Structures are given as structure tokens and as C-alpha cells.
Amino acid sequence: AQTVTQSQPEMSVQEAETVTLSCTYDTSENNYYLFWYKQPPSRQMILVIRQEAYKQQNATENRFSVNFQKAAKSFSLKISDSQLGDTAMYFCAFMKGIVGGADGLTFGKGTHLIIQP
Amino acid sequence: DAGVTQSPTHLIKTRGQQVTLRCSPKSGHDTVSWYQQALGQGPQFIFQYYEEEERQRGNFPDRFSGHQFPNYSSELNVNALLLGDSALYLCASSRNYNEQFFGPGTRLTVL
Numbered sequence: 603a604q605t606v607t608q609s610q611p612e613m614s615v616q617e618a619e620t621v622t623l624s625c626t627y628d629t630s631e632n633n634y635y636l637f638w639y640k641q642p643p644s645r646q647m648i649l650v651i652r653q654e655a656y657k658q659q660n661a662t663e664n665r666f667s668v669n670f671q672k673a674a675k676s677f678s679l680k681i682s683d684s685q686l687g688d689t690a691m692y693f694c695a696f697m698k699g700i701v702g703g704a705d706g707l708t709f710g711k712g713t714h715l716i717i718q719p
Numbered sequence: 720d721a722g723v724t725q726s727p728t729h730l731i732k733t734r735g736q737q738v739t740l741r742c743s744p745k746s747g748h749d750t751v752s753w754y755q756q757a758l759g760q761g762p763q764f765i766f767q768y769y770e771e772e773e774r775q776r777g778n779f780p781d782r783f784s785g786h787q788f789p790n791y792s793s794e795l796n797v798n799a800l801l802l803g804d805s806a807l808y809l810c811a812s813s814r815n816y817n818e819q820f821f822g823p824g825t826r827l828t829v830l
Contacts (some may be wrong), residue, residue: 706764
């Protein structure tokens, strides 16, 4: 079974600053995917960024980037030039790769990120 | 293009009752997964449906059951409700290895 650990229950930064959210995971799988999801107070879960384990290059989506360290089983999210709209719960999630489809996601407990004006 | 939709938005039930939650996947998606999110926690995987069959299941009792219809929509049924079943129930749809798109959720309160 996989586990995902997010050690920062809450973080607060000023607008325009850079913030890094931590995530570690434990698995014996070789084929898997990692995700960061954002859940604003409206509660709709939104995908922020995705990383395939077989890719060495770190994923980037505009202001969002990851630092994927496969050997250390670490998957941190960096948010640059943070904006008020980034305030939300952020969940790190793991998905085992299976033939022909998608597996269920294993989520961490989340980090509540607050962007201060 | 409508995203994932769920109904109802909110639901209040009493202990011992049964409940059915509904989910319509995003257009073009054929796989539906259900998650339970307790207050202050991350979502937990209940099960996944593909081609009208349960393909994967998390660590949930048999009181939790589901169904997928030929149009790929899905239902989650919970029997003999317990207070601990109070949670936000999220539905997510996907196709193959693509990311799962989540619906807005159904807030279930068990009194």
C-alpha cells in the first residue's frame, strides 16, 4: 500500500512571495504518477500539476513547478509570485500505474496555504 | 463542455438510513471513481467503475456499493448509515491514464 505524507498542516506567505509545499511518499511501485491538487473553499478539487515517475524532468505549469526526487521519494510544489487566489488546501496525491486505465488516488492530509495581501 | 456533475449538493439523513449519490462524468470519460473526504482530511478512495464493473476498491466496508450505467454515469449507495459516514463525497472521472477531474461533491450529514 502507498502512503503520502504532507508535513506542513498550514503555511502563510505574503502576496508575490515564493512558497514551497512538501510531500513525501512511500511505495514499492516503479510505475506511478504524482499530482498536486488544489481545493479552494468552494471545495472543487482542481489539478495543479502532474508528474510521471519515469520522467526525470520536473513538471512546470506557469507559476507552478515541482521538485521530483525519485530516490528520496519526495515531490515538493513551488509556487512563484503567489497570488491571493492561490489561497486553498493543497493535496499531494499518488496514483499507481495500471495497464489500460487509471488507479485510485492516494492523498496526503493536505496543506492549508494562506496568501496574505 | 460540462465538467463532472454531482447530485444532490447537500443531503441530511439519520442513522440506519440508506442514501444514493449520483455522478455524471465529463464528456469523453469512461471511468468514474468515488472518494470520501472527512472534514479536515484528504480524500480517501472508495472504488472505481469502468465498463459498468467495479475495477478497483479501497478499504471501505460492503455497506458502500456502486453502479455504473451504459452512459458512464454512476451511483454511490451507502446502507445502514453511521454518524462516521458524514463527509464530502467526491466523484472523479477519467479516461485511461489521464488525470482525474473532480466534481463539486455532495455533502452528506448523518444525524
